[in-house]
Amino acid sequence: MTLIKGFHRRRKDTWGKRVAGKIVLVPVGKVDGRILEGLQESTGKIFEKEVYMGQPLHSPDYAYDGRRKQYFSSAILLKLREVERGVGDRVLGVADLDLYVPSLNFVFGEADLENRVAIISLCRLSQEFYGLSEDIDRFKERVLKEAVHELGHTYGLGHCSNPHCVMHFSNSLLDTDIKKASLCPQCEKRL
Ligand SMILES: [Zn+2]
Ligand SMILES: [Zn+2]
Numbered sequence: 001m002t003l004i005k006g007f008h009r010r011r012k013d014t015w016g017k018r019v020a021g022k023i024v025l026v027p028v029g030k031v032d033g034r035i036l037e038g039l040q041e042s043t044g045k046i047f048e049k050e051v052y053m054g055q056p057l058h059s060p061d062y063a064y065d066g067r068r069k070q071y072f073s074s075a076i077l078l079k080l081r082e083v084e085r086g087v088g089d090r091v092l093g094v095a096d097l098d099l100y101v102p103s104l105n106f107v108f109g110e111a112d113l114e115n116r117v118a119i120i121s122l123c124r125l126s127q128e129f130y131g132l133s134e135d136i137d138r139f140k141e142r143v144l145k146e147a148v149h150e151l152g153h154t155y156g157l158g159h160c161s162n163p164h165c166v167m168h169f170s171n172s173l174l175d176t177d178i179k180k181a182s183l184c185p186q187c188e189k190r191l
Helices: 033-047 073-080 136-154 173-178 185-190
Strands: 002-005 023-028 051-053 070-072 090-095 109-112 117-121
Touching: 023 033, 023 073, 033 051, 033 090, 033 136, 070 073, 073 090, 073 109, 073 117, 090 136, 109 136, 117 136, 136 173
Parallel strands: 002 109, 023 051, 023 090, 090 117
Antiparallel strands: 109 117
């Protein structure tokens, strides 16, 4: 599940590969460096952008809901908006924390199109979360798909009806596993 804010306000001149700008990856709390390195390389290739690591954000205690034992992703997005960046740059927060928005049990990620920031949660992408044995390759693949999906929103892409396209809406991990980490030809054209 993902939430897109300000999607109706998208403007064509802010789209994708035709615009300048970089991608800034920002770890939120403690995040495995190997995961971040993998994302840096792969997202750069997919969006044809330079990707650099931003200053990590401290563990977001301000966003923690003790009753839900989860972190409010929109509150973290507000902090990510403050990250220093150049014109056209996109910010992607990466959190190894369970994220939620009030209307949903959890979110894999959230994007704020107007401010060109997004966040993904690694928490529910591992096999271990579901009591299964570790599968690091599958985990990395899922992380990349969620990252590309949320970044795609920041470049103005909406949800795609093609179940194999990375912009397809993931209601569950099954949807994430079915789709590829890349854009379908239609979404690629829109980028
Ligand atoms: Zn989405
Ligand atoms: Zn598509």
